[in-house]
Amino acid sequence: MSEPVLITGLGTLGAWGGGSDRLAAALAEGLPLAREVDRSAGYHLPQSARRACLVPPGDLAGWLSPGEARRMSPPSKLAVTAARMALRCAGLCDGDGEAGTAVVIATAFGPSTNTEALLKQILDEGPEAASPSLFMESVANAPAAQIAIALKARGASLTVCEREAGPLIALGTGAAEIAAGRAGRVLAGAVDEMIPLLHALLDRFGALARPGEDGEELARPFDRRRDGFLAGEGGTVVVLESEAGLAARGGRALARVLARGGAFDPTAPPSGWGHGHRALARGLRRTLERAGLKPRDIDLVVSGASGAREGDRLEAEVLRAVWEGGTLPPVAAPKAVTGEYGGGHLAAAVLAAAGSPLGPTPGFAETDPALGITPLDGSPREAPAVVLATSLAAGGAAAWVVLGRG
Amino acid sequence: MQRIRPGWRVAVTGIGAVCGLGWGVDSLWKGLRAGRPGISSFRRFDHSRHRTHLAAEAGDPPESFVRSCPGWRRLSIADRFALFAAREAVARAGLALPLGEEAEAGVYFGSSTGGMYESELFFERFLRDRRGRLSSLIPQQVNAPGDAVARHLGSTGPVVTFSSACASGALAVGAALDAVRAGEVEVALAGGSDSLCQLTYAGFNALRSVDEAPCRPFRAGRAGMSFGEGAAVLVLEPLERALARGAEPLAVLAGAGASCDAHHMTAPDPSGTGAAAALDAALADAGLPPEAVGFVNVHGTGTPLNDAAEWQALKKVFGDRAGELPLVATKALIGHLLGSSGAIEAVATVLCLHHGELHPVAGEGEADPELPVNLVLDEPLPVPGARAAVSTSLAFGGSNAALVFSPWGDRPGEQTGDQLG
Numbered sequence: 001m002s003e004p005v006l007i008t009g010l011g012t013l014g015a016w017g018g019g020s021d022r023l024a025a026a027l028a029e030g031l032p033l034a035r036e037v038d039r040s041a042g043y044h045l046p047q048s049a050r051r052a053c054l055v056p057p058g059d060l061a062g063w064l065s066p067g068e069a070r071r072m073s074p075p076s077k078l079a080v081t082a083a084r085m086a087l088r089c090a091g092l093c094d095g096d097g098e099a100g101t102a103v104v105i106a107t108a109f110g111p112s113t114n115t116e117a118l119l120k121q122i123l124d125e126g127p128e129a130a131s132p133s134l135f136m137e138s139v140a141n142a143p144a145a146q147i148a149i150a151l152k153a154r155g156a157s158l159t160v161c162e163r164e165a166g167p168l169i170a171l172g173t174g175a176a177e178i179a180a181g182r183a184g185r186v187l188a189g190a191v192d193e194m195i196p197l198l199h200a201l202l203d204r205f206g207a208l209a210r211p212g213e214d215g216e217e218l219a220r221p222f223d224r225r226r227d228g229f230l231a232g233e234g235g236t237v238v239v240l241e242s243e244a245g246l247a248a249r250g251g252r253a254l255a256r257v258l259a260r261g262g263a264f265d266p267t268a269p270p271s272g273w274g275h276g277h278r279a280l281a282r283g284l285r286r287t288l289e290r291a292g293l294k295p296r297d298i299d300l301v302v303s304g305a306s307g308a309r310e311g312d313r314l315e316a317e318v319l320r321a322v323w324e325g326g327t328l329p330p331v332a333a334p335k336a337v338t339g340e341y342g343g344g345h346l347a348a349a350v351l352a353a354a355g356s357p358l359g360p361t362p363g364f365a366e367t368d369p370a371l372g373i374t375p376l377d378g379s380p381r382e383a384p385a386v387v388l389a390t391s392l393a394a395g396g397a398a399a400w401v402v403l404g405r406g
Numbered sequence: 407m408q409r410i411r412p413g414w415r416v417a418v419t420g421i422g423a424v425c426g427l428g429w430g431v432d433s434l435w436k437g438l439r440a441g442r443p444g445i446s447s448f449r450r451f452d453h454s455r456h457r458t459h460l461a462a463e464a465g466d467p468p469e470s471f472v473r474s475c476p477g478w479r480r481l482s483i484a485d486r487f488a489l490f491a492a493r494e495a496v497a498r499a500g501l502a503l504p505l506g507e508e509a510e511a512g513v514y515f516g517s518s519t520g521g522m523y524e525s526e527l528f529f530e531r532f533l534r535d536r537r538g539r540l541s542s543l544i545p546q547q548v549n550a551p552g553d554a555v556a557r558h559l560g561s562t563g564p565v566v567t568f569s570s571a572c573a574s575g576a577l578a579v580g581a582a583l584d585a586v587r588a589g590e591v592e593v594a595l596a597g598g599s600d601s602l603c604q605l606t607y608a609g610f611n612a613l614r615s616v617d618e619a620p621c622r623p624f625r626a627g628r629a630g631m632s633f634g635e636g637a638a639v640l641v642l643e644p645l646e647r648a649l650a651r652g653a654e655p656l657a658v659l660a661g662a663g664a665s666c667d668a669h670h671m672t673a674p675d676p677s678g679t680g681a682a683a684a685l686d687a688a689l690a691d692a693g694l695p696p697e698a699v700g701f702v703n704v705h706g707t708g709t710p711l712n713d714a715a716e717w718q719a720l721k722k723v724f725g726d727r728a729g730e731l732p733l734v735a736t737k738a739l740i741g742h743l744l745g746s747s748g749a750i751e752a753v754a755t756v757l758c759l760h761h762g763e764l765h766p767v768a769g770e771g772e773a774d775p776e777l778p779v780n781l782v783l784d785e786p787l788p789v790p791g792a793r794a795a796v797s798t799s800l801a802f803g804g805s806n807a808a809l810v811f812s813p814w815g816d817r818p819g820e821q822t823g824d825q826l827g
Contacts, residue, residue, distance in 0.1 A: 042536055103666065110548070110569070118605060123530050127456045127608035135609030136671045136802070139518065140548055140569035145803025148668040154680060156664035157805040158577055161517075161548040161569045169566055176584060182663075182687065204540055261590075262564030264513070264556045266506065270480075271544045279506065279562040286510075290590075395553045397565045 004243040005175040006253035006406065009092065010354075011085025011189075012347040013078065014234025014338055015053035018060070019085065023344070024351050026337055030360035030378060032218055033337060034230050043200035049208035051217045052194050053232035053339030072137065072146055073111035078235030079143035079191040080150045082343075086187060087151070090239040091251050094151050100184030102155030103144045104174040105191060105237075106166030108341050110140035112195045143191045147237075155183045164304060164311075165262070165391045166190060167236070167346040168399035172260025174240050175401075184245055189237035190343030199231050205271060207394075209307055218363030219307030219340075221333035222316065222373045225366060229306035232339020236347040253406030255353035258386070261287025261400045265314070268396035273310040280314070280398050281321035284390075287400045288322075295322050298329050298402075299384030300358075302349040303375070304391035306335040307363070315392055316371035329388075332358045333375040349389035353403035357381070414587045415645040417655035417814065420499025421753045422491035422597075425636035425740040426462025429471070429490060431498070434740075434750075435757050438765035439786055443739050445620040445632045450523070450602045457611040458618050461602055462634035462741035476558075482521030482545035485554040487637035487746075488599035492555040495595065499641040500653055504560020505593065509643075512563035512591035514582035515552030516574025516598030518745035521545035523603040548745075551599040551637070563591045569745065571802035572705070573664070574598055576748025576809055579640060580662030586642050597639035598746030606744060607633060613672060621708030621742075623735040624717070624779050626772040631707040634741025638750035655814040657756045660694065660794060663687025667804030673711055674800060678718030681705075684806035685723045685796060692794065692810040696724050699731065699810075700792025701764055701782075703755040705800040706735040707742055716800060717777045729778045732787055734758060738767035748799035752809055755797045759813045763788045 013019070015033035016026040026033060034051035037044075044050075055078065060069070063081040072080065083103075087093065115138045121129040136142070141159035148157050156177060160170045167190035174188030202208050209228040211217045220226040238254075246253060263283025267274030288295065301319065305312040319328055332352065338344025352358055360378035367374045387403045423430065426444035427437030437444060448463035464487065471490055472478055481489070492513075496503065505511040525546040532538035545554070549567035556565045564585065568577045575598030582596035610616050610631065617630035640659075648655050665687060667680035674681070689696060705716055720728040736754045743750050758764050769783030792813065799807045 043532075102664075107569075108547075115605070118609065119526065119529050120533060122604050122608045123526065123533060127453075127604060127611070130608035130612040132609070132612040135605075135612055138605070138609065139571055139802055141571050141801070141803045141805060142671065144570070145666070145671055145805065148666040148804060149670070152668050154666050154668045154683065156577075156807075157570060157666035157803065158568060158664070159570045161520075161567045162565065163547065163549060169564075173566070173581070176588070180584065182691075201540075201543065262512070262566065264553075264562055264565040266504070266557045266560045266562065268557065270550060270553065270557075276562070283562065283564075395547070395549065396557060397549070397553065399564075 005178045005257040006241050006243055006246050007238045007255040007350055008241050008246055008251055008253050009086040009090025009239030010254060010347060010350050011082040011089060012236040013059055013082055014055055014232060014342050014344050017056055020351060023347055024356045027334055027348055028357050028359045030362050032362040037199050038196050041196050043197050048203040049210055049217060052199055053230055054194060055234055073114045073142055074193045075111045075191045076137060076143045076146040079105055080146050082189060082235035082237040083147045083151060083187050086237040086239045100155055101153035102177045102183035102186045103147045103153050104158045104170045104186060104188040105144040106160040106170035107140055108163045108166060108192050109198060111138050111142055112193055112198050114138040116197050147187055162397045163393040163395055165393035165397040165399040167343050168389055168391045168401045171346060171401050175257040175260060178240050178242050186240040187237050188240055190346055191235040192233055192341040194231045194233035202231055219336045220363040221305035221307045221336050222312055222368060222371055222375050223364045223366055224368040226307040226309060226312060229308050230339040232342045232344055234342030234344055236343025238350055255350055255406050256404045258402040258404045259287050259291030263398045265396045270395050272394055273314045277314055277317035277321055280318045283398060284318060284322050284400055291402050297386050298388045300352055300387045301329055301331045302352050302387055302389045303331050303333050304345055305333045306340045311392055313371060316373050330381060331373050331375050333361050336362045349387060349403060353387040355383040416583055416586045416642050416659045417645040417648040418640050418657045418659055418756055419643055419648045419653045419655055420495040420641035421756055422494030423638040423750055423753050424464050424487045424490050425750060426464055426634050427740055429468055430494060438739055438754060441766035441768055441784060443620045445741050451604055456607055458616045460620060460632055463602060464636050482524045482550060483601040484521055484551045484599045485545050488551035488555050489558055491597060491637040491639040492559060492595055495639040495641045506560045506562035509592040510563045511561045511593040512585050513552050513556045513561055513565045514578040514594055514596045515567045516578040516745045516749060517548050517551050517567060518569055518571055518574055518600050519603055519606060520548040520550045522605050523601050526604050555595060570805040572744055572747055573799040573801035573805040573807040574745035576799035576807035577664060579749060579752055579809055580664060580807060582642050583659050583662050586644060592643060594642040595639055596642055597637060598749035599637035600635060600743055600745045602633060602635045615709050617708055621738055622771055623706030623708040623738050624713050624774060624777050624781050626774040628708045628710060630709050632741040634743045636743050636750060637746050638753045640752060657759050657814050658812045660812045661688045661692025661810040663691055664807045669804050671803055674715035676715050678715045678722055680804055681716060681719035681800050681806045682722035684808040685719060688808035688810045694794050694810060698793040699796050700789050701732040701734060701795050703734045703736060703751050703797040705798045706737055712800060713777060730780055732764055733779050733781050734764050735767050735781060748807060751797050755795050755811050759792060759795055759811055762790045
């Protein structure tokens with residue numbers, strides 16, 4: 001049995017600026033969007049990564065009232081802005097749906113600015129210095145709660161934390177709320193901010209792309225020379241509705257959610273990727289089977305490959321296992337443009353399913369023979385009918401979502 | 407998208423728990439039944455400069471568990487709690503390890519701060535002199551306890567962590583129920599884990615939400631919550647599967663519901679409308695009328711505003727019965743376990759149903775005339791005929807969740823899940 005779940009709106013902001021048109025343009029051109037991170041706090045090592053895909057200043061203007069902007073943490077601002085963009089894209093207003101609107105937001109790190117500031121107060125000045133306003137916006141569910149408050153969304157309010165797999169889990173969880181008939185509308189997505197402290201710590205863990213001999217600092221997913229990902233930030237929210245709900249109010253769908261699935265690799269260390277591609281491949285096969293699909297039905301893979309040395313290796317192993325050595329469909333790696341975290345990958349998958357062309361993969365130059373995957377090179381292609389979005393998180397979690405045309 | 411299969415009932419076949427009353431379900435039930443709070447002074451960190459000085463801190467783990475747990479030193483305290491509770495639940499369910507070889511198993515977990523305590527040890531040094539052991543940051547992620555459970559138990563199905571503050575654990579149980587009903591997994595481990603840390607201790611104290619005495623839910627003079635820590639895990643599986651393999655269900659998880667106040671980041675909607683919506687949704691999901699509910703394990707933090715809003719919600723859902731319905735206030739004994747409170751209170755609810763009696767809390771202090779509730783005080787209250795029980799979780803940010811359990815068994819005077827309408 002299946003219940004059609006439609007994506008009727010997309011709001012996104014990140015290094016590409018505000019709006020899905022800007023992201024679509026950046027993806028079509030294959031432009032790397034990273035810029036310099038503020039390293040003045042001294043958190044970074046001398047030879048550290050220097051760049052990240054950061055939201056340009058000023059791109060929230062017009063989306064938040066002064067009162068909202070004053071009381072919200074940076075991720076809450078990104079989330080509420082993306083939600084309002086998504087509603088506008090869907091032809092809806094704040095408060096439409098109210099009681100029946102659920103919110104499902106993924107975040108890998110939560111409101112880091114507030115957490116850092118609060119920890120400094122507690123650890124440096126003493127616990128009596130802790131600010132209540134910082135604390136209330138330091139919790140991981142602050143962005144989801146602020147969306148609900150701003151838009152009067154009184155359905156379930158869920159915050160998913162599963163690192164890089166979170167955005168696709170949030171989309172799948174939101175679709176399940178619609179399919180179960182518990183929500184008439186769902187705002188689902190992801191949000192994260194990339195503060196200097198977090199950037200420096202990711203770099204100290206060896207997770208980030210470092211500047212090459214040529215001075216370039218690129219993610220290079222699936223490339224033989226890949227050495228880490230570009231950290232990113234932003235917010236992406238989609239509007240999910242049932243087919244009947246959309247028909248009742250009139251409107252158009254960008255895409256439809258055909259299936260969700262997940263799996264776990266118990267061989268993964270807590271901060272990296274393991275070698276359990278067989279278990280993950282079994283999970284992906286089940287995901288496709290639940291949608292009545294076979295691997296050959298997939299027209300495009302929007303991969304979560306980020307340039308992480310081991311993460312991309314595992315991703316390639318899983319895809320090759322599912323396709324049983326056969327020819328893979330075209331594989332896109334949009335995190336080379338959007339960076340990791342903040343929902344750019346989720347937005348790219350929705351745009352691809354909606355027919356927006358994806359261009360070349362910045363930074364990719366040389367196929368890794370051990371992986372055997374060459375991501376999109378900008379050649380013209382037919383719009384895909386069925387898109388598989390993938391994401392393998394450090395620590396072992398995996399999530400997939402299958403999208404179809406609207 | 408998969409639709410939930412109608413008519414599928416989901417059994418609770420195993421439970422596990424750690425909290426200030428001890429390690430293991432037997433310690434939990436013994437402590438709950440005695441009605442004596444496990445809330446006292448604690449040792450986890452120096453709290454001399456904090457505003458309050460009490461918590462229900464979990465004691466030392468059983469030595470046999472420490473020895474049997476690979477990589478013990480690298481696990482955060484929240485990870486350790488989670489692993490103990492998960493292992494106990496799986497053992498009580500009679501499932502073999504590794505989980506992935508027996509069934510498609512998923513892990514659905516809640517946590518509010520993951521390994522924040524260990525992170526604070528790192529940041530104390532890093533923020534001062536830019537040095538620190540990175541390894542202590544590895545389990546910092548909120549998803550770390552759930553991931554640790556899947557990793558150590560060899561689970562290969564989906565793993566999802568919810569971090570919706572104090573509703574996280576209950577939301578995780580609800581998500582697990584969905585996954586089992588939809589056939590996405592055959593077995594689900596649902597629960598939560600959180601440990602004491604300075605961030606939340608100082609944060610809630612900054613909000614003046616913490617009582618300087620052990621918390622007194624629904625009592626006059628109540629002045630806030632008490633902190634607790636620990637983990638709880640429930641094993642869920644289709645009832646037919648459980649019976650087919652010879653497992654003895656402890657209860658049936660009949661329904662789940664969730665809502666949001668959409669009112670304020672920290673204050674509940676005083677009308678109780680949002681909380682009532684979650685209760686209504688859970689009962690509708692269970693296919694049960696409010697009259698079927700024999701008792702409620704309330705969120706009952708002991709904050710003046712939260713308890714008042716919860717009372718309004720109970721009145722909306724249960725009408726005139728609200729004042730007669732026995733209420734169980736588990737937090738008065740084990741403190742507030744934050745992201746795992748919904749999970750451990752679900753376990754407490756299952757235990758009450760299974761044993762046919764409700765655990766009490768100490769009846770010290772005055773009743774609040776504004777909240778004329780029927781709180782179970784001083785002595786366990788037999789409830790042999792309860793058809794169903796509800797556990798509520800009402801969180802920071804207005805996120806509400808409710809779970810409905812029904813009994814399973816053939817004890818005298820007790821209806822079985824088969825008899826439920």
